[in-house]
Every structure is written in C-alpha cells, then in structure tokens.
Amino acid sequence: MIPAEQAATANLLLRLAGGRAPIETHISAVYVGEETVWKLRKAVRLPFLDFTAPAARAAAARRELALNAPHAPGLYRDVAAVVRQADGTLALAADGADGAIDWVTRMAPVPAADFLDHRAARGGLDDALLDALGDTVAAYLAAVPPVAGADGVAVQATMTEGNLRSAHAAGLPAGKLAQWQGAMAAELARRAPWLRARAAAGFVRRGHGDLHLGNLCLWQGRPVPFDAVEFDDAIATGDIGYDLAFLLMDLEHRAGRAAANRVLCRYVARSGDWAVVAGLPLFMAQKAMVRAHVETARGRAAEGCAYLDMSLGYLHPPPPIVVAVGGLMGTGKTTLARALAPSLGPAPGALVLRSDEIRKRRRGVAPEQRLPADAYHAAGSAAVFAELHRAVAEVAAAGHAAIADATWLDPAHRRAVAAAAGAVRFHGVWLEAPLPVLEARLAARQADASDATVSVLRRAAAGAPRPPAGWQRVAATDARAALSAVRDALRAGVC
Secondary structure, eight states, X not given: OOOGGGHHHHHHHHHHTTTOOOEEOSSEEEEEOSSOEEEEEOOOEETTEEOOSHHHHHHHHHHHHHHHGGGSBTTEEEEEEEEEOTTXXXXXXXXXXXXXXXXXXXXXXXXXXXXXXXXXXXXXOOHHHHXXXXXXXXXXXXXXXXXXXXXXXXXXXXXXXXXXXXXXXXXXXXXXXXXXXXXXXXXXXXXXXXXXXXXXXXXXXXXXXXXXXXXXXXXXXXXXXXXXXXXXXXXXXXXXXXXXXXXXHHHHHHHOHHHHHHHHHHHHHHHXXXXXXXXXXXXXXXXXXXXXXHHHHTTOHHHHHHHHHHHHHXXXXXXXXXXXXXXXXXXXXXXXXXXXXXXXXXXXXOEEEEHHHHHHHHTTSOTTSOOOGGGGSHHHHHHHHHHHHHHHHHHHHTTXXXXXXXXXXXXXXXXXXXXXXXXXXXXXXXXXXXXXXXXXXXXHOOSOSOOOOHHHHHHHHHTOOOOXXXXXXXXXXXXXXXXXXXXXXHHHTOO
C-alpha cells in the first residue's frame, strides 16, 4: 500500500505506466511501462530501514544506481526527481531539480520470462544458462570492494541473532528454533578461525546482499544481477560466499540440487575459490532461515517450515568423500563427475575439480577457449596437477566432498590425489571404452574445456595405460550404466 503522502506521486507514475498497477513490496512500488520502469520507495519506517524522510529516499535511489548500474549497463538508467509544477501538477525532472518532493529510479523494462525465478519455475535453467550464471557471479563477486578490518565472525553472529529474533516474531516452532540456535552456534565456533582468515585475506566485501533468482535476469543475452541492497551496507557485507550461498540455496529450492551444484562448480572453475565450500553449511543455513521467517511472516507457514527444515539440514551435513575419475580422453569423465556430484557430501554436492578447467583459469581464459599446444608442456601440466592436489586436500579437510576429474595416467599423480584425501574416504574410478568409441566422441565434442584431439588420444592410448590397482574399473560405453555402477560401488563401500 502506498503511503497517503505519496498518493499524488503514485498517480503520476500510474499514468506514465499506462494505468498498469505497480508491483509492490513492503518498501517499494515498481511501475512497469512499455519503455520505462519507475521504482518508487515508500515513505515507511521498518526495523531495518527508515524511508520516511524525503532525503533518505533520495539517497537510497542514488545509491541503488551507483551499486547496480556497473553490473547491468543500460538496465539502470538514472534517478529522476518528482517536482511540482507551477500549475500544481507533478512531473518528472532531472535529479537535482529544485522543489523535488520525491525520487524514482528509472530502468529499462525486462520481459517477465527473462527473470531467472520465472525461468526456474518453467524448467528453463539449462546447463548453458547455469554456466553463464556461475560466470556472472564469479565476475560480480571479484569486482565488489573488500571491507578493511571486517570481522567475519561478528558479521555472522549478528546475522544469527537477527534471524532468531525475526523467526520467533514470525511464529516459527520454538523447539526447532532452539535446535537451530545450538547447531548454528556450534558451526560458527567451528568455522571462526576460517572466517577470520577469510576476512584477513579480503574475502569480506560489500556485496549484493540479496542475490537470489528473483534478482537476476537476462539482459543483452546474459544473466545480470540487479536490486542489490542499497539501504544498509551492513546487511550486504560479509564473506563473498554468503552472497553465493543465497543463490545456491535458492537454486536448490526452485530448480534442484543438480542446478545448484552446477553453478557452484562453475563459480569455482572461474574464480579458483574452492575454499568457499568450508562456509557453505553456515551460509546456506543463514539464508534458508531468512526465507523461513519471511515466508512465515507473509502467511505462508508451510513454506516457512520447509525452509526451516532446509536450514537445519544444512547444519547436519553427510560426511565428505573424495572421488577421482580417470581414464583416456573421451571416456566420459566429466559427464560422470557432473552426474554423480549432486548426491555426494554436503549441499549442494561434491565440488568437481577438473584439470582442464584449472589449466584454463591459470591462463586467464574461459574454460571453453582453446589453448595452444605450448600450454601443455611438462612444467605447465605439473603446476596444474599440483593445484588440483592442493584443492582436493583443502576441500576434503574442510569437510566437503570433491570429485577430481583428470586422466590420471601418471601413477605419481594418482598416488598424490589419494594422499590428498587425508582421513576422508577415497574412491578411484577408471573408465574404459574401445578406441573407436573414444575417437567418435572427441570428433563430436564442442564447447568443452578439454582441448584433446583424436591425435592426442591416439598417442595416449599407444602408451597402453594400465588400470590403477584398487580403482574401480567401469565400462564407459553407456553413460547411465557407468553412473549406476559407480553409485552401487559407493553405496557398498568398495572399489
């Protein structure tokens, strides 16, 4: 509902929008016209903001433009002032005009079908879009500024307290909230050294603050974030994994764990931030609790309780495991790894660490960009596998699951990856298929991180690589049968 003192402004925007009713939240009204969108902040005071003063609304509109426009060029246009003309009527003028009584953010319209929550609702988040989304988030979080002197533990403790207050006020079950409080306190204590180290390394940043699918859309052919929290820097400040976690939690809820896993793996492939998985149980639990009390407060108690159960589940994750998937080029290692990953370990599933993607990131290019032959010299390959072993070790030590995807033709590399698992269970998988099958697959491959050609495959096959002792040998001519065989072995606890 628009406050009474803004009724005249609301009528002006309604006329500009061709009579279309606004899309309202508790803090704004968005009027969507044919060629322009106008966002009006309501003159309201809430526990987390105060927009009753016109100056506060003006500052928020300008801050929104500054935060969002760089990440979605053209989507955000400008801030306009609402002014009273000589005849008493209202009109829009340039920001800074004399006599302004209110302010609106002007944006370009986006078709409803291009908002990613709409895409998710109709099953439209395909692998290509999920990869693009991972790219977008990696670039966005790399660009936002670090916060000097931030205390990552204090940030999460404050968020926990606020979540609990809101959850109790919304009427969520007190018994489950007590369980959540105890589990969250234990997880926060366990991750305190990690949070402090991340803050010292610059991973606490002024991020988006509300990075869910509803605040992402397709713009000029790619996904972009919009509507970052502008009214309170504290709400939007935390480890960058906290922003990522909201998206992963929302993806899991709306599109399933496989979608969330794909975005996580792509984010890490682009950013190299595999250490982020250590904080995901804590961060995803926080974000799920936010949704729990918000939905409950809106009168959707069943939805709120479902989010509460999700939050509790994140705080009691299954044990981690390390799986290495090897074999000649074209045996389907990545296909198997991606299909297996969502079902392993803590949410949103095992982190797929692929040697081909590490090589591309080290060269500063996208996974699908081909590299010249000199990128595959011995020293470069040694560095790639050293990074892969280090990533596996850190992910496993953090309590997350990992799938190491490489050929693993070198016995020394195989010994190193098994050792990297440490105390975490290790399972090696060796895929095999006839050479003509592999050649056909490589010849048909497109837009993949692997640069292997048929000639590269033939040279590798000429060395007659022997299946590693203790690894599960799997026929890879049928991808579904191979996946089933590996899952059966993992359930049985044998290689």
